[in-house]
Amino acid sequence: MSENPKILEERAPSFLSEVIGLLKSNISQYFMFIALIVIMIFFTITTDGIFISSRNISNLINQMGYIAVLAVGMTLVIVIRHIDLSVGYLAGFLGAFAAIAMTAWGLPVYAVIPMVLILGIASGLLTSTPIAKLGVPAFVSTMAAGLIFRGALLLVTMGTGTIIIKDKVFNAIGNGFIPDIPDFGFLDNNHKVTLLLGALGIILFILSAIKGRKTKLSYNFKVPSMPIFILELVLIAAIIGYVSWVLSGYNGLSWSLVVVLLVVAVFTFITTKTPLGRHIYAVGGNPEAAELSGISVSKITFIVFGAMGMLASLSGILYASRLQSATTTAGLGFETDAIAAAFVGGVSAAGGVGTIPGSIVGALVMMSLTSGMNLMGIDISIQYIVRGAVLVGAVIVDRATRKGK
Amino acid sequence: MEDSILEMKSITKEFPGVKALDEVTFSVARGEIHCLVGENGAGKSTLMKVLSGVHPFGSYSGDIFIDGVVQQFNGIRDSEKAGIAIIYQELALIPELSVYENIFLGNEIHNGLVIDTNKTIQEAAEILKKVGLDVSPEVKVKTLGVGKQQLIEIAKALKKEVKILILDEPTAALNETDSDNLMELIKGLKQHGVTSILISHKLREVLSIADTITVLRDGKTICTLDNREHLVTDSVLIKHMVGRSIDNVFPRREKIEPGEEVLRLENWCAFSPALGRDILKDINISVRAGEIVGIAGLMGSGRTELAKSIFGNPDRFRVSGTLWVKGEEQKFRSPGDAIHSQLAYVTEDRKGNGLILIDDVRHNITLANLKEIATRGIINENEEIVIASNYKQSLNIKTPSIEQKVRNLSGGNQQKVSLGKWLFVKPGVMILDEPTRGIDVGAKYEIYTIMNSLVEKGMSIIMISSELPEILGMSDRVYVMSAGKIKGELSADEFSQEKIMAMAVDY
Numbered sequence: 001m002s003e004n005p006k007i008l009e010e011r012a013p014s015f016l017s018e019v020i021g022l023l024k025s026n027i028s029q030y031f032m033f034i035a036l037i038v039i040m041i042f043f044t045i046t047t048d049g050i051f052i053s054s055r056n057i058s059n060l061i062n063q064m065g066y067i068a069v070l071a072v073g074m075t076l077v078i079v080i081r082h083i084d085l086s087v088g089y090l091a092g093f094l095g096a097f098a099a100i101a102m103t104a105w106g107l108p109v110y111a112v113i114p115m116v117l118i119l120g121i122a123s124g125l126l127t128s129t130p131i132a133k134l135g136v137p138a139f140v141s142t143m144a145a146g147l148i149f150r151g152a153l154l155l156v157t158m159g160t161g162t163i164i165i166k167d168k169v170f171n172a173i174g175n176g177f178i179p180d181i182p183d184f185g186f187l188d189n190n191h192k193v194t195l196l197l198g199a200l201g202i203i204l205f206i207l208s209a210i211k212g213r214k215t216k217l218s219y220n221f222k223v224p225s226m227p228i229f230i231l232e233l234v235l236i237a238a239i240i241g242y243v244s245w246v247l248s249g250y251n252g253l254s255w256s257l258v259v260v261l262l263v264v265a266v267f268t269f270i271t272t273k274t275p276l277g278r279h280i281y282a283v284g285g286n287p288e289a290a291e292l293s294g295i296s297v298s299k300i301t302f303i304v305f306g307a308m309g310m311l312a313s314l315s316g317i318l319y320a321s322r323l324q325s326a327t328t329t330a331g332l333g334f335e336t337d338a339i340a341a342a343f344v345g346g347v348s349a350a351g352g353v354g355t356i357p358g359s360i361v362g363a364l365v366m367m368s369l370t371s372g373m374n375l376m377g378i379d380i381s382i383q384y385i386v387r388g389a390v391l392v393g394a395v396i397v398d399r400a401t402r403k404g405k
Numbered sequence: 406m407e408d409s410i411l412e413m414k415s416i417t418k419e420f421p422g423v424k425a426l427d428e429v430t431f432s433v434a435r436g437e438i439h440c441l442v443g444e445n446g447a448g449k450s451t452l453m454k455v456l457s458g459v460h461p462f463g464s465y466s467g468d469i470f471i472d473g474v475v476q477q478f479n480g481i482r483d484s485e486k487a488g489i490a491i492i493y494q495e496l497a498l499i500p501e502l503s504v505y506e507n508i509f510l511g512n513e514i515h516n517g518l519v520i521d522t523n524k525t526i527q528e529a530a531e532i533l534k535k536v537g538l539d540v541s542p543e544v545k546v547k548t549l550g551v552g553k554q555q556l557i558e559i560a561k562a563l564k565k566e567v568k569i570l571i572l573d574e575p576t577a578a579l580n581e582t583d584s585d586n587l588m589e590l591i592k593g594l595k596q597h598g599v600t601s602i603l604i605s606h607k608l609r610e611v612l613s614i615a616d617t618i619t620v621l622r623d624g625k626t627i628c629t630l631d632n633r634e635h636l637v638t639d640s641v642l643i644k645h646m647v648g649r650s651i652d653n654v655f656p657r658r659e660k661i662e663p664g665e666e667v668l669r670l671e672n673w674c675a676f677s678p679a680l681g682r683d684i685l686k687d688i689n690i691s692v693r694a695g696e697i698v699g700i701a702g703l704m705g706s707g708r709t710e711l712a713k714s715i716f717g718n719p720d721r722f723r724v725s726g727t728l729w730v731k732g733e734e735q736k737f738r739s740p741g742d743a744i745h746s747q748l749a750y751v752t753e754d755r756k757g758n759g760l761i762l763i764d765d766v767r768h769n770i771t772l773a774n775l776k777e778i779a780t781r782g783i784i785n786e787n788e789e790i791v792i793a794s795n796y797k798q799s800l801n802i803k804t805p806s807i808e809q810k811v812r813n814l815s816g817g818n819q820q821k822v823s824l825g826k827w828l829f830v831k832p833g834v835m836i837l838d839e840p841t842r843g844i845d846v847g848a849k850y851e852i853y854t855i856m857n858s859l860v861e862k863g864m865s866i867i868m869i870s871s872e873l874p875e876i877l878g879m880s881d882r883v884y885v886m887s888a889g890k891i892k893g894e895l896s897a898d899e900f901s902q903e904k905i906m907a908m909a910v911d912y
């Protein structure tokens with residue numbers, strides 16, 4: 001007790017205080033992640049462990065694919081201070097388009113998928129032309145586009161109603177799993193390729209983290225202390241390991257998760273590592289300053305809406321494939337779910353703030369709520385109310401933690 | 406001790422990584438004009454924000470006494486009740502609303518549920534008379550110049566019972582006539598018993614108006630000077646502010662023979678579709694390598710428009726005439742094209758269109774030239790940190806780290822970030838629009854030194870400035886603008902304050 005406070009200060013910060021410091025300064029980043037874990041633990045307890053079972057987690061993740069990809073695009077759209085209300089119907093329409101192309105026109109799936117993706121990009125570019133060139137509010141332009149896509153969906157499904165898709169490859173995207181090697185007497189109850197990929201992921205992650213740390217040190221930059229670094233590695237490795245283990249207990253890695261992981265990886269890379277990503281955040285942060293810095297705001301607007309359109313078509317493919325059919329109501333309300341995921345994940349409507357991983361965590365939170373409440377047998381009416389409350393609550397907490405800094 | 410209306414004792418205010426105020430003591434006598442001076446980031450604005458409740462009670466330590474009574478303000482409403490009115494560094498008027506609506510914003514005069522428009526207009530007219538502003542209360546604020554807008558801010562403050570009026574750099578964006586008017590107004594208010602606290606970097610103005618001057622440096626009170634007899638000199642003041650003496654406000658530069666012509670405008674005209682009139686008429690100017698060319702003129706004479714019309718024309722004026730850069734005719738379609746031809750433009754409005762306030766120092770500095778730090782399309786963040794740290798050091802940017810959000814920097818340091826950003830594009834011609842607005846003497850000296858070293862290396866600078874001493878002290882040549890036209894060109898050996906002013910007011 002009687003230690004000289006001066007000496008105390010001069011000591012290197014203890015492990016614990018460094019951890020607390022890190023948590024404190026990044027609280028708004030970690031908050032939703034922690035909330036997600038709390039929600040998962042809660043449902044695990046209330047459902048006697050059914051929630052956390054391999055089967056349920058696998059289902060949950062495979063169901064969220066079509067919302068997750070939309071949330072990625074929506075994050076960028078909101079970052080540049082816009083909104084896209086058309087993506088639900090665009091996804092529905094393009095899903096139906098794909099179905100018709102395969103069933104009525106007999107086109108091969110390998111031609112249909114790129115075609116639909118390109119159509120998605122074209123639709124996004126078209127929708128954003130009034131926004132980028134004439135300053136029409138995105139709210140109006142995309143709402144109008146949504147109505148048009150809705151009409152188009154009804155038009156193409158008019159004669160047939162629901163279109164059943166029989167193509168095996170196409171249907172595997174939303175329902176299939178990656179192949180496994182034959183059993184050889186070890187871990188026969190698990191999907192071995194999934195475990196292998198998980199292990200590979202962990203190794204790659206650790207190697208790149210060590211390399212990053214070395215480069216930083218070679219620049220003489222400050223890095224977190226060794227124990228913290230190791231703690232971080234262990235935590236993330238444990239998460240990757242756990243998820244692959246859970247998935248391997250039920251059919252393994254699904255194709256739809258592969259698609260989502262690819263989308264997340266590519267878009268995270270673009271937003272954090274490339275000039276294009278910087279430009280997107282700059283336009284969101286202050287469009288006038290961005291323009292005077294040599295960034296074309298209208299070009300960025302086109303790129304972001306083009307990407308959104310492509311992701312909407314991907315969402316449509318995932319959904320149609322999961323249902324193995326195109327229906328007249330496909331896409332209904334997708335945009336709301338995507339917008340909710342983005343906001344829960346921490347994007348700001350004022351622009352310039354929001355990350356792709358954040359929005360994915362947001363999507364997971366919303367999906368876990370649905371899945372958990374379904375398992376508990378809670379009525380759909382209550383589910384809507386809870387999800388609404390969580391959405392606004394999350395944004396309030398996010399604002400509060402940001403202000404607190 | 407004389408009768409003090411305000412006393413702030415041992416005020417300490419910390420932000421993450423910065424101790425903005427460190428045991429500051431500040432005492433203001435009743436009815437005086439008290440000036441608060443100090444370098445950028447010294448803590449002046451922060452001290453006033455503590456006083457006005459923007460930083461609420463509990464977020465700082467120390468005590469505030471008004472008329473000897475201890476005060477605990479939880480927000481700006483509380484301090485208003487105690488008779489304090491603050492006018493911020495940035496204007497806070499709503500351009501689309503009329504003058505009277507702005508004056509009574511938040512305090513509408515109403516009859517039951519309905520606003521009593523007639524009474525409001527009548528009262529607004531009276532307040533406007535008080536501040537000596539001769540405009541109709543019904544015109545929209547956006548139609549008025551900055552000088553008049555500043556007076557409306559004061560009118561807005563005066564409609565309530567004001568005991569203490571705080572003005573944070575009110576004259577930073579004003580020309581000389583408007584500044585003088587404002588100073589007269591503050592003196593007039595003093596006659597009516599209003600105590601004023603004035604923050605300013607314009608020392609001449611401080612010395613002429615202040616009864617008392619308090620100097621802050623690095624969050625500490627350095628001294629309080631009695632200036633009732635106007636005996637304080639600027640060298641004394643500067644010494645207290647920066648902690649050393651600066652003999653010559655404008656650093657010497659080796660006279661070098663200017664090189665080849667690097668930029669030329671011929672018959673340059675611009676029409677603004679938004680305003681529906683010509684804003685630039687028949688401009689002919691030329692800039693040579695290694696020159697600092699000043700552009701003088703009054704507010705609204707078209708200087709910023711000229712800069713923007715050259716720099717890729719982001720406001721989409723309809724431009725005619727020819728622009729030559731390094732001997733080649735150029736038709737820039739965007740600022741990107743202009744940057745590509747090695748032009749840079751440091752804007753006058755760093756918050757509005759200069760910086761990304763919610764982003765950090767590092768990202769702001771590299772934004773206009775990301776390709777320089779990207780290899781195969783990937784940004785090398787480590788390289789970026791090195792570059793940003795170098796600018797932080799060479800420009801002496803005061804910030805706890807380059808990861809700090811620019812929003813949290815003081816005005817002068819934001820300006821340095823802006824300068825760093827444009828130096829990083831390695832320009833051949835740099836257009837500086839009001840480069841030292843809101844900047845302290847020490848930092849001004851630093852910026853002038855940087856400008857000198859840049860032209861010595863062969864760069865050209867076009868400097869737009871409303872500060873005549875700066876125009877005279879730094880330029881090799883001056884163009885004077887008025888009403889969108891070039892009224893004349895003066896070389897270093899023929900220009901004087903009088904000659905420039907005469908041209909500037911010649912419409």
Ligand SMILES: Nc1ncnc2c1ncn2[C@@H]1O[C@H](COP(=O)(O)OP(=O)(O)OP(=O)(O)O)[C@@H](O)[C@H]1O
Pocket residue numbers: 420421423424425443444445446447448449450451452803804813814815816817818843845
């Ligand atoms: N909200 C904030 N968060 C973090 N730091 C802040 C914040 N506001 C001010 N600071 C820091 O506090 C210090 C004092 O800033 P302040 O704005 O009071 O300076 P100033 O004397 O008004 O300077 P200037 O003349 O440039 O306006 C600066 O270092 C600034 O970066």
Ligand SMILES: [Mg+2]
Pocket residue numbers: 449450451494573815816
């Ligand atoms: Mg200030």
